[in-house]
Each structure stands twice: as C-alpha cells, then as structure tokens.
Amino acid sequence: MPHWMMERNVQWVLAGCVLLGISSGVLGSFALLRRRSLMGDALAHAALPGVCAAFLLTGTRSLGFFLVGATVAGLLGAFCIQAVTRHSRIKEDTALGLVLSVFFGFGIVLMTIIQHSPKANQAGLDKFIFGQAASLIEADVRAMAVCAALICVAAGLLFKEFKLLCFDSGFARGIGYSTMWLDGLLLLLIVLAVVVGLQAVGVVLMAAMLITPAAAARLWTDRLDRMVWLAGAFGAAAGALGTVLSAVELRMPTGPLIVLSATAVFVVSLFLAPRRGLVARALRLIQLRARVAREHALRHLYELAEASGRWEERVPLQELAAVWGEPVAVVRRQLTRLEQDGLTWHSGEHWGLSASGLQSAYEVVRNHRLWEMFLMHEGQLGADHVDRDADLIEHLLPPVIVRELERLLRVHGREPELPPSVHPLAGTGG
Amino acid sequence: MDSAAVWIVITGALVAASCALLGCFLVLRRLAMLGDAISHAVLPGIVIAFLMTSSTTSLPMVLGAAALGLLTAFLVETLSRGGVQGDAAIGVTFTSLFAFGVVLVSRYAAQKDLDLDCVLYGEIAYVPFDTIGPLPRAVVVNAVLLALNVIVVGLLYKEFKLCAFDPGMAAAVGIPVAAIHYLLMALVSVTTVGAFESVGAILVVAMLIVPSATAYLLTDRLGMMLALAAGLGAAASLGGYLMARWLGCSIAGAMATVSGLCFTVAFLFSPSHGVFTRLVAYQRLRRVVLEEDILLWAGRRSEGGEPAPFGIRELVRGIERLPNEVTLTAGRLLHTGLLARTGEEYRLTRLGVARAIELLRRHRIYESYLGELGYPVDHIHAPADRVEHHLTPTLTAAVDEAVHHPETDPQGKRIR
Numbered sequence: 073m074p075h076w077m078m079e080r081n082v083q084w085v086l087a088g089c090v091l092l093g094i095s096s097g098v099l100g101s102f103a104l105l106r107r108r109s110l111m112g113d114a115l116a117h118a119a120l121p122g123v124c125a126a127f128l129l130t131g132t133r134s135l136g137f138f139l140v141g142a143t144v145a146g147l148l149g150a151f152c153i154q155a156v157t158r159h160s161r162i163k164e165d166t167a168l169g170l171v172l173s174v175f176f177g178f179g180i181v182l183m184t185i186i187q188h189s190p191k192a193n194q195a196g197l198d199k200f201i202f203g204q205a206a207s208l209i210e211a212d213v214r215a216m217a218v219c220a221a222l223i224c225v226a227a228g229l230l231f232k233e234f235k236l237l238c239f240d241s242g243f244a245r246g247i248g249y250s251t252m253w254l255d256g257l258l259l260l261l262i263v264l265a266v267v268v269g270l271q272a273v274g275v276v277l278m279a280a281m282l283i284t285p286a287a288a289a290r291l292w293t294d295r296l297d298r299m300v301w302l303a304g305a306f307g308a309a310a311g312a313l314g315t316v317l318s319a320v321e322l323r324m325p326t327g328p329l330i331v332l333s334a335t336a337v338f339v340v341s342l343f344l345a346p347r348r349g350l351v352a353r354a355l356r357l358i359q360l361r362a363r364v365a366r367e368h369a370l371r372h373l374y375e376l377a378e379a380s381g382r383w384e385e386r387v388p389l390q391e392l393a394a395v396w397g398e399p400v401a402v403v404r405r406q407l408t409r410l411e412q413d414g415l416t417w418h419s420g421e422h423w424g425l426s427a428s429g430l431q432s433a434y435e436v437v438r439n440h441r442l443w444e445m446f447l448m449h450e451g452q453l454g455a456d457h458v459d460r461d462a463d464l465i466e467h468l469l470p471p472v473i474v475r476e477l478e479r480l481l482r483v484h485g486r487e488p489e490l491p492p493s494v495h496p497l498a499g500t501g502g
Numbered sequence: 503m504d505s506a507a508v509w510i511v512i513t514g515a516l517v518a519a520s521c522a523l524l525g526c527f528l529v530l531r532r533l534a535m536l537g538d539a540i541s542h543a544v545l546p547g548i549v550i551a552f553l554m555t556s557s558t559t560s561l562p563m564v565l566g567a568a569a570l571g572l573l574t575a576f577l578v579e580t581l582s583r584g585g586v587q588g589d590a591a592i593g594v595t596f597t598s599l600f601a602f603g604v605v606l607v608s609r610y611a612a613q614k615d616l617d618l619d620c621v622l623y624g625e626i627a628y629v630p631f632d633t634i635g636p637l638p639r640a641v642v643v644n645a646v647l648l649a650l651n652v653i654v655v656g657l658l659y660k661e662f663k664l665c666a667f668d669p670g671m672a673a674a675v676g677i678p679v680a681a682i683h684y685l686l687m688a689l690v691s692v693t694t695v696g697a698f699e700s701v702g703a704i705l706v707v708a709m710l711i712v713p714s715a716t717a718y719l720l721t722d723r724l725g726m727m728l729a730l731a732a733g734l735g736a737a738a739s740l741g742g743y744l745m746a747r748w749l750g751c752s753i754a755g756a757m758a759t760v761s762g763l764c765f766t767v768a769f770l771f772s773p774s775h776g777v778f779t780r781l782v783a784y785q786r787l788r789r790v791v792l793e794e795d796i797l798l799w800a801g802r803r804s805e806g807g808e809p810a811p812f813g814i815r816e817l818v819r820g821i822e823r824l825p826n827e828v829t830l831t832a833g834r835l836l837h838t839g840l841l842a843r844t845g846e847e848y849r850l851t852r853l854g855v856a857r858a859i860e861l862l863r864r865h866r867i868y869e870s871y872l873g874e875l876g877y878p879v880d881h882i883h884a885p886a887d888r889v890e891h892h893l894t895p896t897l898t899a900a901v902d903e904a905v906h907h908p909e910t911d912p913q914g915k916r917i918r
Binding site: 104162163176177182331338 | 707710
C-alpha cells in the first residue's frame with residue numbers, strides 16, 4: 073500500500089468523495105432524464121448565500137446549519153426559477169442563469185462581509201466555492217454518509233414514481249401522482265446532494281458531479297435501473313480517482329480533479345459504449361457501407377450481363393467502373409473482396425459472376441426492383457426519382473418486410489419479371 | 503467620488519454595456535446557459551495564453567478565450583448531435599473545461615503571479631492602479647471590446663435580429679445562421695476576457711443575462727432592449743460600487759446583487775409585463791365589471807318606470823357574486839353618485855339610470871350583432887354579458903352601424 077493511503081486523513085477524504093460520487097450519480101440520473109441537469113448547477117450556486125447566511129446567523133461552522141441554510145436558499149432559488157418562468161415571458165434557460173448568477177453574487181457579497189468581520193478566521197467559507205476535500209474530517213464524512221444514505225434510500229423507495237415522472241409525467245398526473253410534490257422532492261434531494269458535495273468539490277463544479285456520471289451512464293444503457301447503478305458507480309470511481317490523483321500530486325486541488333476524472337469516464341463512455349458509443353457507431357457505418365458497396369458491385373455485374381444476354385461472359389473492369397460511377401481502383405478492390413467469398417471470378421481485367429455470385433446478385437437485383445416498383449406505384453414517385461430512393465432503402469430493408477412486399481406485389485400482379493438465366497438457379501422466384 | 507471610484511464605475515459600466523449587448527441575443531435565442539458555459543469555459547484559454555506569453559497583455563488572452571469559447575460551442579453542438587441530451591452536453595463541457603482551467607491555475611500560477619481569486623471574482627478595485635498613459639488599462643481594453651461589439655452588432659444588426667427571432671426564415675433568405683451563431687459565441691468569449699479582470703469568471707454571466715432579461719421585460723423592441731440593457735448594466739455597476747462601499751463587500755458580487763434587484767423590480771412592476779402591474783390591471787377590470795353588472799341588474803328592474811328600490815341581499819342573489827364584494831362595490835357606486843340609499847334600500851340615481859341605459863344599449867346592440875351572425879336567440883346573452891364590458895362608445899357605434907340601428911334586440915327588448 074502506498075504511503076499516502078496509510079494516512080487516516082486521506083482515508084476519510086476518500087470515503088467522503090466516494091459517497092459524494094454515489095449520491096450525486098444516483099440522483100443525477102433522475103435529474104438528467106427529467107431535464108433538470110442545469111437546475112443542479114443553479115441550485116449549487118444558489119446554495120452559497122444560504123451557507124453564508126447560516127454562518128452569519130449562527131456564528132458556527134457546522135454542517136447541520138449549513139445544510140439548513142443551503143436547503144432554504146436552494147429551494148428559494150428553485151421557487152424563483154419556477155415563478156419567473158411561470159409569471160413572465162422569460163424562458164427557463166434565462167431564469168436558470170438569472171438565479172444562478174444573482175444568488176451567487178449575493179453569496180459573494182455575504183462572504184466578503186464575513187471575511188471582513190472578526191470571525192473571518194473560523195469561517196473558511198471560501199473553501200465552499202471550489203471545495204477543499206483535504207479538510208474533510210471524520211464528522212463531515214459521517215454527515216455526508218447520512219445524506220448519501222438518505223438520497224439512496226429515497227431513490228430506491230421512490231424509484232417507480234421518479235421513473236414515471238421522468239418518462240411520462242402526464243401519465244403520472246393522470247393516475248393520481250402529484251408531479252408537483254415529486255418534482256419538489258427531487259429538487260430537495262438535489263439540494264441535499266449539493267450540500268454533500270459542497271466541501272469536496274464546491275458549488276461551482278458541483279454541477280459536474282450531478283451531470284457527468286449520469287450522462288456517461290446514459291450512453292451505456294436504455295434501462296433506468298442499470299443507468300442509476302452505473303451512474304452511482306461512475307460517480308464513486310470519479311471520486312476515488314480524483315482523490316487518489318490529488319493525494320499523489322499534492323499541489324492539485326481535489327475538486328477539479330474529481331470533475332476531470334468524471335469527464336474521463338464520460339469521454340471513455342462516449343467512445344466505447346455499445347450501440348451509442350462513437351466506435352460502435354463508426355463500426356456500424358463501416359459495415360453498412362461495405363454492404364452497400366458489395367450489393368452495388370453485384371447488381372452492376374448482373375445488369376451488364378442481363379443487358380447483353382451473355383451470362384457466361386466476363387465484363388471489362390473499365391466498363392463496370394463507368395456504369396457504377398466509382399474509380400477503377402475502388403471497383404477492383406470490391407470485386408477482389410467478392411472473389412474471396414467465391415462470388416466473382418476474373419481473368420486479367422475482365423470480371424464475371426460465379427454461379428453462387430449470380431444467385432446472390434439475382435436476389436439483390438430482385439429486392440431492388442421490388443422496391444423500385446413499389447415506390448413507383450405506391451409511393452407516387454416519378455420514375456426518375458425512384459432509383460436513388462431504392463438504393464437507400466434496399467440496404468436497410470429487413471427480409472421480413474421484403475417477403476411482405478413480395479406477397480403484396482404478387483397479389484397485385486406487379487411482380488417484376490427477370491430474364492431466364494442460363495444457370496440453373498435454385499429457388500428462382502424466392 | 504474620487505477619481506479612482508470614477509474609473510472603477512466606468513470600467514464596470516463598459517463591461518456591463520458590452521455584455522448586455524450580446525446578452526440580449528443570448529436571452530432571445532434561449533442560449534443563456536450556453537453563454538454561462540462559455541464564460542466558465544474560457545478560463546483554460548486565458549490561463550494557457552498567460553502561461554505561454556508570461557504577461558497579462560490582452561491580445562493573446564483574447565485569442566485564447568475566443569478559441570476556447572468556439573471550442574465550447576462546437577463541443578456542445580457535437581455532443582448534442584451525437585446523442586447526448588442538450589443540457590447535459592452543456593453541463594459536461596463547461597464543467598470539464600473550467601475544472602481543467604482551475605487545475606492549470608493552481609498548478610502553475612503560483613510561480614507566475616496569477617491569482618485564482620482574482621480570475622474568479624476579478625479585482626475591479628485595482629483597476630485604477632494599472633494604467634496605460636493617463637487611462638487605466640482595463641478601461642482601454644473594455645472600451646475597445648465595447649467598440650468591437652457595437653461595430654459587429656451594428657453592421658450585422660439585421661442578420662442578428664432575424665436569427666434571434668426567426669432562424670428558419672433567416673436560413674431561407676440566405677443568412678448563414680450557423681456562422682452568425684459562432685460569431686456571437688466568439689464575441690461572447692472575447693467579451694468575457696475583458697470582463698474577467700473586472701468582475702471575474704463567475705459573475706460575467708450576471709452581466710450577460712440579468713440586465714438583458716430585465717430589458718426583455720420592459721420593451722418589445724429589439725433596439726430599445728439593447729439600449730435599456732446597456733443602461734441597466736451601467737446603472738448596476740454604479741449601484742454595485744456604492745453598495746460595496748457601504749457594506750465593505752465584493753464589488754463584483756454587489757453588482758450582480760444590484761442587477762438582481764433591478765430584475766426583481768422589473769419582474770414585479772414592468773408597465774407591460776410586471777406581475778404586480780398585471781394583477782392591478784386585473785383587479786381594476788374585475789371592479790369595473792362588477793360595477794357595470796350591478797348597474798345593468800338595477801337598470802333592467804327599473805326599465806320603463808321609476809328606479810325600483812332594492813336591498814343588498816336581493817342584489818347579491820340577482821348577480822350571483824360574493825356578498826362582501828357586492829357590498830363594497832355598491833358603496834363605491836354610492837360614492838360616485840350612481841346609486842342612492844335610504845335606510846337599507848338602494849336605488850339608481852338619475853346619473854345611474856343614464857349609465858344603466860347606456861350599458862343596456864351596448865349589451866343589446868351586441869346581442870343584435872350576434873343574432874345577425876346567426877347565433878340562436880337563447881345563446882346570445884352569455885357572450886354579450888362578457889363582451890359588453892370591453893365595448894367602447896366608438897366600437898358600440900360601429901357595431902350599431904353594422905347591424906343597421908335596430909329598434910329592438912333579437913329577444914324583442916327595446917334598444918334606447
């Protein structure tokens with residue numbers, strides 16, 4: 073174990089930051105889906121005057137009073153946002169900005185008043201702006217643990233209600249839930265999470281803890297329960313990583329490092345998440361492109377042979393490239409790939425379809441023409457517009473729909489005719 | 503005020519005017535939170551420029567900030583296209599960049615005289631001591647930035663306006679909407695740098711949004727809104743300075759607080775959009791409606807004869823309103839001489855009768871109009887009962903003209 077892990081203080085800090093990560097990650101998931109992400113930012117800023125006022129009124133630096141002050145100020149901020157959006161033509165984003173900046177400015181005013189007062193030394197309130205995780209002590213961490221536990225229990229007990237609120241608040245109202253109270257409760261929990269984070273990351277960067285782990289988790293799954301677990305785990309990981317990094321490199325502040333750790337988790341998710349990740353998407357795009365190119369090659373070879381009627385003969389590469397409209401090199405690469413699958417064969421620069429290639433090409437062409445006919449007759453499109461649309465759709469078309477289309481076209485007697493092949497084709501007419 | 507104070511207020515006013523000019527477009531385009539994000543996210547740009555040039559000369563900082571501002575706008579756009587929810591995209595981007603900036607500051611700035619507190623809250627109080635020739639440097643820098651903003655917004659006023667109100671049409675008539683968007687974002691980033699030194703990173707957003715939102719509540723014209731926002735911002739800078747001097751607190755925080763107070767006043771008392779103003783107008787209308795309803799009820803009872811006396815209880819039943827508001831309103835009518843009272847009995851005065859006849863005439867002319875439109879007779883009373891309170895004499899005359907001066911209304915009642 074490295075020497076810094078042995079220090080009792082570092083262990084408390086680590087515990088505190090992990091707790092913060094879990095609670096804000098869990099809650100952030102609901103806030104994100106309810107589109108309240110930036111509300112967390114505004115409420116975090118709004119907490120500052122509350123904390124300062126609590127200190128001014130009580131004269132003591134106790135987390136309990138800060139919690140009360142931050143909660144009151146946060147709820148007041150939320151109320152102001154609601155009032156401004158409801159009773160004037162100001163939109164929500166401006167209302168958020170208004171509350172965020174004015175409350176924070178007022179907080180700074182109170183803070184500087186405290187600093188100029190004789191009690192300044194015991195206050196240390198300026199640590200709340202960026203947090204000072206290193207100053208976390210056992211009592212703080214215990215209080216944070218209570219808040220985090222409250223948040224997780226509330227999220228667990230009200231999971232169904234919050235889920236409904238996030239995905240279909242209209243339905244929630246319809247079956248008798250009070251969305252006002254649920255939203256209010258969600259806000260209250262967000263304020264609680266903010267208070268947990270105040271000492272560790274501070275009010276300015278607290279928004280990151282609510283938003284980033286949840287946004288990262290959202291990339292991995294479409295299920296809320298998994299998203300909540302993941303966001304909690306990501307938050308905890310970010311908290312731990314940030315603390316460790318700052319313990320190793322002592323001059324770096326913990327709060328921003330935790331935020332940057334969360335960002336790292338987000339960036340990794342952005343690239344690697346299955347389905348939504350950039351890599352997965354790029355792969356899907358490449359696969360789609362490969363399929364499109366393959367089907368184009370097969371179709372053009374088939375159509376050239378069909379036009380001449382000489383199915384055995386091979387076509388010059390140049391001619392194929394001209395019909396296809398792609399550079400010769402691209403066409404050759406595609407044909408070589410097809411040859412590896414045994415679909416084409418060539419001698420010199422002349423290419424043709426093999427027996428199995430002809431079978432595949434026939435299916436592609438038939439599929440293409442089915443669509444062409446369908447679009448022409450059912451889609452009310454001009455014949456000169458059809459080919460482009462058909463190209464796009466044929467590559468995306470699942471076989472089930474193709475079969476249904478075939479049936480429809482047969483019923484209407486519009487099944488396209490294909491010239492008979494010299495090859496004995498299995499399954500002709502599909 | 504001494505000359506130092508004058509320079510501080512002038513600097514604040516210049517910053518506020520620059521910010522307000524751009525803030526109006528942010529508010530109108532619903533980009534306020536993106537403005538907030540940019541004002542945070544330019545921090546690493548400024549720090550990197552500072553570390554590279556080791557000086558607080560403004561040009562590299564402006565360039566660094568502009569680069570980071572555009573990067574923020576671009577990242578937010580890209581993330582939201584890539585399937586990250588819009589508000590989360592803003593949140594992730596700016597918190598990451600800001601955290602990065604804070605790490606940079608705390609790692610390197612100790613060696614190089616860059617104070618985190620100064621970057622965050624600004625040190626507008628030191629403005630008068632850092633001078634170029636006779637003028638404080640911050641005044642020169644912010645004057646140049648204001649001039650830049652005024653020139654760009656002035657030259658592209660039509661384009662900015664159209665993009666703010668109808669981006670779809672702007673695109674249709676060939677205005678490069680995306681380019682205008684990024685230009686606005688670049689201007690916001692550049693302006694943020696100027697504001698950094700005086701009000702600091704966090705309170706720039708107060709300057710960007712609050713005066714503009716206040717102006718938005720006070721006027722419906724863009725030109726007026728820009729002027730008002732700039733004026734309000736400058737006023738907030740003066741007020742903030744005075745408040746800070748009085749309380750001995752941060753000037754930047756006080757400016758934000760004063761802007762917030764201005765907004766609250768506009769929110770409550772704006773002549774056109776104020777909550778309180780609208781409430782007063784609503785109460786006034788309510789009172790007028792109740793008075794007219796009492797006169798109409800009494801007028802109908804006395805039609806074709808002497809004014810019939812009535813008790814308050816009868817009146818309450820007749821017009822179906824709450825007893826105490828009816829009593830109050832009747833008292834007002836007594837006071838204005840439209841009703842007279844003997845003991846517990848009220849009756850219309852001559853003045854009251856004249857007024858009641860006029861109101862009945864309005865009501866019945868409007869009923870005739872509804873009849874003309876083809877409304878069945880049993881459906882015309884209720885709408886007329888609501889509209890009669892809003893008919894002015896000119897409008898009544900016009901409606902009378904339109905229905906060719908009928909002698910009676912569709913129910914056969916005489917129109918006098």
